[in-house]
Amino acid sequence: MSFKLLSLCALLALCAIGTIANPIALDSRDDTVVNTPGGPRPKSQVHHVPDGASLHHTGDAVHIVSATGDILHTNILDKSQPAQGLASRTFMKPSRVVEPRAISTGYVAYTYFTNNSNANPISNFSSTWTVPPNPKTNHNQLLYLFSALTPASDDAILQPVLQYGTSGAGGGNYWATASWYLVGANTYHTTLVPVTVGSALNGVITLQKSALATDGTTTYTYNAQFTHSPYTTITITTTEQLNWAWEALEIYAAQAITDLPTGTTPFKNINMVNMNGINTPLNWLTRNDTTDGFMAMVKVDGVPSGEIDIVY
CATH class of the missing domain: 2.60.120 (Jelly Rolls)
Known part of the structure; x- marks a missing residue:
């Protein structure tokens, strides 16, 4: 295992137990709704991954990690909240009151x-x-x-x-x-x-x-x-x-x-x-x-x- 990978693993572990004094940009809440391939979602839950960065999905969090190994952002996963827009691959019609012949969604x-x-x-x-x-x-x-x-x-x-x-x-x-x-x-x-x-x-x-x-x-x-x-x-x-x-x-x-x-x-x-x-x-x-x-x-x-x- 490379020194760089060992360093990253150690940094992620420290973040998990809260021993680093918040070097991570956590969500600033923004409830503006935007569209995604998972359907409409709050803007605060939609994140751009910079060129060269990567995602590390651990058991309880997702970290955006820069090309140099710095943690740019962390989301703590809410395990009580089900996945949105993935399992429900169904054909949904809008209310007929709104649009009687809208196309399926x-x-x-x-x-x-x-x-x-x-x-x-x-x-x-x-x-x-x-x-x-x-x-x-x-x-x-x-x-x-x-x-x-x-x-x-x-x-x-x-x-x-x-x-x-x-x-x-x-x-x-x-x-x-x-x-x-x-x-x-x-x-x-x-x-x-x-x-x-x-x-x-x-x-x-x-x-x-x-x-x-x-x-x-x-x-x-x-x-x-x-x-x-x-x-x-x-x-x-x-x-x-x-x-x-x-x-x-x-x-x-x-x-x-x-x-x-x-x-x-x-x-x-x-x-x-x-x-x-x-x-x-x-x-x-x-x-x-x-x-x-x-x-x-x-x-x-x-x-x-x-x-x-x-x-x-």
């Missing part, structure tokens, strides 16, 4: 897969897709297209995300990319990077390493990014193995079908490799919003050239 079309081998975790998950046309109309809608990995506990999600609209990371009436990590009620994101219609994107999640501690706990270090921009890179260390995979369309506040792109967005060249270097035998399951016609269609159920089409 949340995960409206997605596929998912479980890797059941804890001894041989997913080490690489990659997908390519093209930035769709802009929607014809704008009603402050927020659209997300992403691939993701989650743990079996379903209390966190790591995802490179293409968005249209304004989220807690910024944005507007244009497409942009960022990587996100949501855990419990807290949300972390990289810098948002605008992209142009027709651009090819490659979203990748990699298990960089695993380490067994003296207490028998295994930690996993994951990285999520779009390969076109280093500013979309986020690295997390966690004690949870990310063994569920997702490809999804998620939407909020769309008032009409014209608030979405037209046609199809294919997730292509889907590849998944386990830690032993062998391709994972994929078997995607799907869930679709039949009311509005959104669909996730498995065109090629395999690797390294799998394909899932999102149909609007």
